Amino acid sequence: MKSKSDNPWDTISIHEVYDNPWIQVTHRDVITPGKTEGIYGVVHFKNLAIGILPLDEEYNTWLVGQYRYTLEEYSWEIPEGGGEPGSTALDSAKRELLEETGITAATWKSIIELTTSNSVTDERAICYVAKDLSFGKSMPEATEDLEIRKLPFEEVVQMAMDGKITDAISVATIFKVKLLIEQGKL
Amino acid sequence: MKSKSDNPWDTISIHEVYDNPWIQVTHRDVITPGKTEGIYGVVHFKNLAIGILPLDEEYNTWLVGQYRYTLEEYSWEIPEGGGEPGSTALDSAKRELLEETGITAATWKSIIELTTSNSVTDERAICYVAKDLSFGKSMPEATEDLEIRKLPFEEVVQMAMDGKITDAISVATIFKVKLLIEQGKL
Numbered sequence: 001m002k003s004k005s006d007n008p009w010d011t012i013s014i015h016e017v018y019d020n021p022w023i024q025v026t027h028r029d030v031i032t033p034g035k036t037e038g039i040y041g042v043v044h045f046k047n048l049a050i051g052i053l054p055l056d057e058e059y060n061t062w063l064v065g066q067y068r069y070t071l072e073e074y075s076w077e078i079p080e081g082g083g084e085p086g087s088t089a090l091d092s093a094k095r096e097l098l099e100e101t102g103i104t105a106a107t108w109k110s111i112i113e114l115t116t117s118n119s120v121t122d123e124r125a126i127c128y129v130a131k132d133l134s135f136g137k138s139m140p141e142a143t144e145d146l147e148i149r150k151l152p153f154e155e156v157v158q159m160a161m162d163g164k165i166t167d168a169i170s171v172a173t174i175f176k177v178k179l180l181i182e183q184g185k186l
Numbered sequence: 187m188k189s190k191s192d193n194p195w196d197t198i199s200i201h202e203v204y205d206n207p208w209i210q211v212t213h214r215d216v217i218t219p220g221k222t223e224g225i226y227g228v229v230h231f232k233n234l235a236i237g238i239l240p241l242d243e244e245y246n247t248w249l250v251g252q253y254r255y256t257l258e259e260y261s262w263e264i265p266e267g268g269g270e271p272g273s274t275a276l277d278s279a280k281r282e283l284l285e286e287t288g289i290t291a292a293t294w295k296s297i298i299e300l301t302t303s304n305s306v307t308d309e310r311a312i313c314y315v316a317k318d319l320s321f322g323k324s325m326p327e328a329t330e331d332l333e334i335r336k337l338p339f340e341e342v343v344q345m346a347m348d349g350k351i352t353d354a355i356s357v358a359t360i361f362k363v364k365l366l367i368e369q370g371k372l
Contacts, residue, residue, distance in 0.1 A: 008331050009255045018203040018211050020227045023306055025204055025211050033253065033331030041206045042256055043229050043306070067219065068304045069195045070228055075304060082305075114354040116303040118254045118261060119268075120209055120229070123303050125354070145194050145219030161365065168300040168311070168354040175361035179347065182368075 008033035009040075022046055022082070043121040048083035051127035051169045052097045053177055054105060061156055062101050063165075065147035076149070076159070077167040078127070078174070089126050097130055101148055102138035105130035109186070112176050116168055127173040129186065153177070194219035195226075208232055208268070229307040234269035237313035237355045238283045239363055240291060247342055248287050249351075251333035262335070262345070263353040264313070264360070279314050287334055288324035291316035295372070298362050302354055313359040315372065339363070 010031035018025040024044045032038045054062050061078075068075045081096030083089050090108060097103050107130070114125040140146050151159075159165045160174045180186040196217035204211040210230045218224045240248050247264075254261045267282030269275050276294060283289050293316070300311040326332050337345075345351050346360045366372040 006253075007255075007258065008253050018213065018227060020213070020225060023227055023229070025227075025229075027204065027206070030255070032329035034328040036329055038329060039206060040255055041204060041209055041211075043209070043211075045306070049303075049305070067192075067194050068301075069193075069216070069226055070304050070306065070308045071301055072193065072308075075301070080305075112357070113349055113352055114357060115254075115257055115261070115352045116354045117235075117307060117309050118256050118353060119235070119266075120231070120256065120309075121303060121307070122256045122258075123306075142220040143218035143222055143224060157365075161362070163299055166299055166301045167304055168302045168358055171298070171300060172354055172358045172361065175358065175365060176347070178365065179343075179361060 017041075041120065043123075045121060045123040046085070048089055048092070049116065049123055049125035049169060050081050050083045050089055050093050050096055051077075051125060051173050052079045052093050052130050053111070053127065053173050054079070054097060054101065054103050054130040054133055055153060055177075056131075056133050059153045059181075060150055061153045062103065063149045063151060063156060064100055065149065066145065075167055076165055077170045080167075080169060083126075090128070093128050093130075098136070099139050099141065100146060102136045103130070104134045104136065106132035106134075111180070112173055114169060114172055125169050127169060129177060203227075227306065229309075231307060231309040232271070234275055234278070235302065235309055235311035235355060236267050236269045236275055236279050236282055237263075237311060237359050238265045238279050238316050239297070239313065239359050240265070240283060240287065240289050240316040240319055241339060241363075242317075242319050245339045246336055247339045248289065249335045249337060249342060250286055251335065252331065261353055262351055263356040266353075266355060269312075275312050276314070279316075283316055284322070285325050285327065286332060288322040289316070290320045290322065292318035292320075297366070298359055300355060300358055311355045313355060315363060339367075
């Protein structure tokens with residue numbers, strides 16, 4: 001008998017319909033787990049999504065504000081970026097935090113791994129808490145227009161509870177860090 | 187002076203590269219917020235993502251297990267589905283919970299709204315807690331092959347803390363419900 005972890009989908013054909021430096025979109029003809037004929041459009045992400053929640057000794061953190069082109073709205077999020085092939089996730093996290101906020105951290109802890117939108121995409125995210133912070137100058141990419149805000153972590157938790165932060169990577173990371181702090185594990 | 191909430195992106199051209207019943211992918215030539223020329227591939231989701239966390243009087247909940255084609259792995263998640271145009275999100279939530287688990291609920295509370303992957307997609311999710319439950323027979327779609335598991339909510343929180351649940355919609359919802367219960371707000 002097939003184990004529940006065996007792939008119950010059969011892929012009949014795959015063809016690429018779009019490719020850019022960040023995503024590849026393929027159209028597939030499939031046989032579904034219910035043995036019906038179907039189609040699937042899969043969005044493959046070329047980079048890992050990386051999030052960083054910096055925490056100083058007074059439990060302040062930093063949020064990044066930017067207009068999200070896809071949503072057509074402004075969004076406050078933890079510092080995030082794309083993990084580049086050839087770099088480890090941690091090295092990418094260090095680079096992103098420095099670029100976006102000017103912060104370097106002596107202590108890094110992997111906090112959570114997520115799949116962000118698994119009905120259509122294969123995007124995976126890994127998020128870190130960064131502690132023992134030093135402060136320099138941010139170096140945003142030429143394509144970006146970012147605002148940086150230093151806030152008490154508890155205020156950021158409340159923003160997420162109140163729906164003022166909606167980015168799933170940020171929300172999941174903020175709540176997990178809150179629970180870990182409550183449990184004395186951070 | 188431009189407000190930070192004004193759109194700092196200029197869209198020069200848009201053309202559709204892929205369309206199926208669930209997503210539309212467009213390629214755009216853009217001027218970035220940094221005033222550089224760029225491109226953007228946008229994945230538009232036609233349906234709202236909907237998640238439901240049912241809770242009985244003993245604080246048990248139900249998870250759905252399925253093989254996720256995109257990830258090529260098995261995933262345990264809260265009951266989820268797509269909100270259909272012409273239905274309210276709440277009606278879609280009621281239908282999905284019934285189809286996947288056979289549960290109907292007398293009390294519904296909207297818990298969280300998320301944007302799941304906003305660097306590339308415009309997918310939005312809304313999640314509910316369902317209480318005052320009645321139990322019937324599940325009616326999965328013909329394309330699906332789902333496992334249903336009844337578990338104490340605290341065990342599900344621990345699964346999310348331990349990385350045994352990675353779906354971002356599930357993780358964010360579980361953690362928010364945990365925090366609301368702690369605060370006596372649910």
